[in-house]
Amino acid sequence: MDDIINTLSEAPLFATLTPSVLNDISKNAHPNAHKKGKILFIHGDPAEHYYIVKSGHIKLFRETVDGTQTIIDVLSQGNVFGHTLVFEENTYPYSAEIAESGIIISLPLSDLRDALYNDNTIAINMLRATTNRLRLREKELEHRSTQNASQRIACFFLRHTLQRKNDSLVIHLPYDKMLLAAHLGMQPETFSRALLKLKKDTGIRIEGSSIYLNTLDRLSSYVCSSCSERFPCNG
Amino acid sequence: MDDIINTLSEAPLFATLTPSVLNDISKNAHPNAHKKGKILFIHGDPAEHYYIVKSGHIKLFRETVDGTQTIIDVLSQGNVFGHTLVFEENTYPYSAEIAESGIIISLPLSDLRDALYNDNTIAINMLRATTNRLRLREKELEHRSTQNASQRIACFFLRHTLQRKNDSLVIHLPYDKMLLAAHLGMQPETFSRALLKLKKDTGIRIEGSSIYLNTLDRLSSYVCSSCSERFPCNG
DNA sequence: ATGGTAAATTGACTTTAATCAATTAGAAGT
C-alpha cells in the first residue's frame, strides 16, 4: 500500500497533497498486471475508474466506424489517465489498450470526486495538469501543419531525450515503430521512409530500435526552425 | 458595470459564481473597442490580463521564424481567453489579434488568481472548461488525419448550426474564408476547391459567404462517417 | 535451434493538398 502511495505522489497531480488526502484518494486503489493487447475500457463506456501507469505502456485511441484508429496518446510510467472524467456521470472519450505489458493502478473516480470538491489543491493541480496537456495538444496540432514526417519524428526524439534528462544521445524507442508512427499521425511506410530521410539529412545512426544522435544542435536546427518555439521547449 | 457582470455571467466559466465573487473578479474589468488588425498581445509577452469577447472576433495564433502562421482558435461573443495563464509568472503561449472589430473586456489575471485560490467553484469551473477544450483539440487532431478538406469544412458547418440552436439551414460565414481556411488547417486555394467539391457531393448551395444546406442528414453522413463520434456531437 | 507470426522495409503507383501564377470579384474610401 505504501508502494501505491509512492507511485501516486510521483505524479505531479498528487505531488503536493497532504498524506491524509493522499490516503483518502488511494484507499480503493488496486494495482493490476496486464498483458499486451488487454483492453481497459472502450470509448463510450461509463467511466468509473481512473488509472496510473506503474510500468508498461498504454495506448489511448479512438476509431471510426470503418475501423480507422487515431492515437490520442501513448502513456508510460507515472502518467495518469481517465481522471478528467471526474465530473458527474461521464463516459470515456477514448479507448485504452495495453500496448506493452505492465502494472496499472486503478482508482475509483468517486473518491477523486469527493476529494476534488473538498480540497482546493487537487482542483488547482488538476487544472494545472490539464492546461499543460491542452498546450501540448495545441502544439501537436501546429506541428501537423508546419512539420513534415521527418521533422515530427526528430521532434519526438528531442522531446524524448529532454524528458529523460540524461546526457546520453542514445534513444531506445519506447514502443514499436507501428505505434510510434500512429502516434505521430502517419502510416508505418511513411515512418520508415521519413526515418531514412532523417538519417540522410542529419547523420543520425539507426540500429533497429536504437537511435544514436550525434548532436542535439543538428537535430534541433532541423526541427525547430518550423516550430513557433525555440529549443529546448517544454514539450 | 452591470453590463460587464452580465457578459461575465454568460460565460460557463463564471455562470455559477455568487454575485460577491463575480464582483471581486470584475472590479478591474475594462471594455475596449478594438479595430480589425489590432494586436492584443504577442506570444511570449508576460501575461497580465485575460479577456472576454463581447463582440467581434479574435484570432489566436502562433508563428514560426519564417512567418508561417498557425491558427489556434478563432473566438467569438462570450468566449474567454488568456485565463489559463492564471498560474504564477506566465507568458502568453500564443498571439491574439482582432480578426473582426469589436469590444473586448480585459481583466487582470491577479484578481482571478486570488479568487481561484479562495473559491473552489472557480477552480472546478475552470477545470471543466479546460477539459472540454482539451477534448475539442483531441477531436480536431483526429479530424486532421481522418477527414479530408471538404469534410473538415462540412464539419465546421454542422458544428456551427448546432451551436446556434436555430433550425435555419442557412449559414453566414462568421469571418472571411482565408481565416476559416487557416482555422481548418488548409490553404485558401484548397478551401476554395474543397468547398466546390462539397457542393458537388452534397448539393449545398453557396452564395458568397452564405451557405444554404438542404438537410443536415446529407451533410452528417458525408462527414461523420469518418469520425469516431456519431452526429450530433458536442463539437 | 527452428518454425511461425507479426513488424518493418522497399517498390510502384495514386491521391491529396501545397505551391506558384494569373485573373476575377468584392469591399472600402474618396
Next chain:
DNA sequence: ACTTCTAATTGATTAAAGTCAATTTACCAT
C-alpha cells in the same frame, strides 16, 4: 461612380504522404 486594395477563385504544376503489394527482418513460442 471610380479607384484601389485585398479576397477569392481558377489553372497548371509540384511535392508529400497514402495505398497496395511484395519481401525481408525480427521476435516469440515450442
